[in-house]
Amino acid sequence: MRQKLVVIGNGMAGMRTVQELLAIAPGLYDITVFGAEPHPHYNRILLSPVLAGEQDLQDIVLNDWDWYREQGITLHAGRTVVQVDRARRVVRADDGTEAPYDRLLLATGSRPVMLPVPGADLQGVVAHRDIADTETMIEAARSHRHAVVIGGGVLGLEAASGLARRGMAVTVVHRNDWLMERQLDAEAAALLQQSLEVQGLQFRLGAQTEALRDDGQGRVCAVRLADGSELPADLVVMALGIRPNIALAQQMRLHCERGIVVSDTLQTVTDGRIYAVGECAQHRGVAYGLVAPLFEQGRVAANHLAQLGIGRYVGSTVSAKLKVTGIELLSAGDFMGGDGTEQLVLRDPQSGVYRKLVLKDERLVGACLYGDAEGGSWYLDLLREGRSVAGLREQLIFGEPAHG
Numbered sequence: 001m002r003q004k005l006v007v008i009g010n011g012m013a014g015m016r017t018v019q020e021l022l023a024i025a026p027g028l029y030d031i032t033v034f035g036a037e038p039h040p041h042y043n044r045i046l047l048s049p050v051l052a053g054e055q056d057l058q059d060i061v062l063n064d065w066d067w068y069r070e071q072g073i074t075l076h077a078g079r080t081v082v083q084v085d086r087a088r089r090v091v092r093a094d095d096g097t098e099a100p101y102d103r104l105l106l107a108t109g110s111r112p113v114m115l116p117v118p119g120a121d122l123q124g125v126v127a128h129r130d131i132a133d134t135e136t137m138i139e140a141a142r143s144h145r146h147a148v149v150i151g152g153g154v155l156g157l158e159a160a161s162g163l164a165r166r167g168m169a170v171t172v173v174h175r176n177d178w179l180m181e182r183q184l185d186a187e188a189a190a191l192l193q194q195s196l197e198v199q200g201l202q203f204r205l206g207a208q209t210e211a212l213r214d215d216g217q218g219r220v221c222a223v224r225l226a227d228g229s230e231l232p233a234d235l236v237v238m239a240l241g242i243r244p245n246i247a248l249a250q251q252m253r254l255h256c257e258r259g260i261v262v263s264d265t266l267q268t269v270t271d272g273r274i275y276a277v278g279e280c281a282q283h284r285g286v287a288y289g290l291v292a293p294l295f296e297q298g299r300v301a302a303n304h305l306a307q308l309g310i311g312r313y314v315g316s317t318v319s320a321k322l323k324v325t326g327i328e329l330l331s332a333g334d335f336m337g338g339d340g341t342e343q344l345v346l347r348d349p350q351s352g353v354y355r356k357l358v359l360k361d362e363r364l365v366g367a368c369l370y371g372d373a374e375g376g377s378w379y380l381d382l383l384r385e386g387r388s389v390a391g392l393r394e395q396l397i398f399g400e401p402a403h404g
Contacts, residue, residue, distance in 0.1 A: 290320070
């Protein structure tokens with residue numbers, strides 16, 4: 001009798017784990033997957049290029065329906081799991097479908113943060129999270145003129161740029177004094193803002209959203225800011241970040257803090273039969289919202305599900321990029337720098353290039369590159385490995401030295 005593995009979540013973390021598992025232990029499990037969206041496994045990261053019209057939805061499907069059949073995986077798409085009985089080891093979905101498990105993998109992802117302001121439930125107010133949101137935005141761009149994006153982080157700027165490319169007049173409302181403050185310093189952010197203004201975007205920085213106004217038909221028509229000013233808006237995109245989706249785990253009485261708390265083997269600390277990966281998981285106090293850590297977690301979880309038991313996940317070095325055509329940026333590690341750090345900076349205002357590296361004890365601890373991200377992957381390697389860069393100081397800011 002084969003063991004039964006049930007995966008809750010058909011997204012990037014869950015399916016990456018399954019693919020890694022199939023590669024190292026094919027045939028070990030009967031696998032059942034529950035996915036809340038009515039789609040096969042797709043690349044969520046590429047929703048921004050779809051919104052911008054650079055790709056179609058079918059281009060971003062990673063595993064089509066046939067793949068599940070070929071792998072012998074039972075997929076319940078468009079089904080939300082509402083209950084897990086840990087004593088009987090049975091999963092139940094909203095339509096009554098049940099599946100028993102020997103091992104359970106939670107990959108429930110995250111939920112978008114929505115501002116609790118009056119009018120937040122009006123038609124035309126969306127997040128930038130899944131295929132349904134993307135389709136809503138594309139549809140709105142066909143028949144409406146004004147869009148407001150609340151949130152000037154990576155996702156907000158990608159949404160704003162995509163909507164502008166579809167012909168909408170877009171204003172980004174951001175409560176911070178500069179864009180992408182988690183990834184960029186003020187100088188790099190100013191260059192980014194100039195580039196986006198050239199593309200037609202408008203910005204209200206240091207601004208707070210107070211309410212969304214109704215057009216009388218149940219659709220949003222304007223955004224009112226705390227200073228009393230109003231922005232016309234037939235579409236409002238909330239891009240204020242994400243929260244780990246832990247409601248099911250809490251109901252199962254698994255130990256949760258910000259995310260589902262897991263060990264270095266990605267097992268939940270409450271129940272060794274249950275694993276958690278991706279945005280819903282919290283490892284050593286950190287819940288990651290980026291794709292590289294999810295892949296690293298998937299590899300380790302698969303290793304343990306395959307009963308090889310040798311992998312350890314020790315955390316990830318995170319970096320950020322922006323998927324907006326014509327804009328190159330990369331940020332990683334402690335890019336702001338603090339006590340005990342020194343900075344190497346290269347500025348070329350004419351060509352809009354800014355490069356800053358942060359060093360501590362002759363090691364690279366952070367990088368912020370704008371306009372020219374050349375050598376980015378080399379910097380990430382230096383960050384991860386923590387090796388001394390003492391002998392490279394002279395050319396470090398220019399990227400990896402050529403080996404002649």
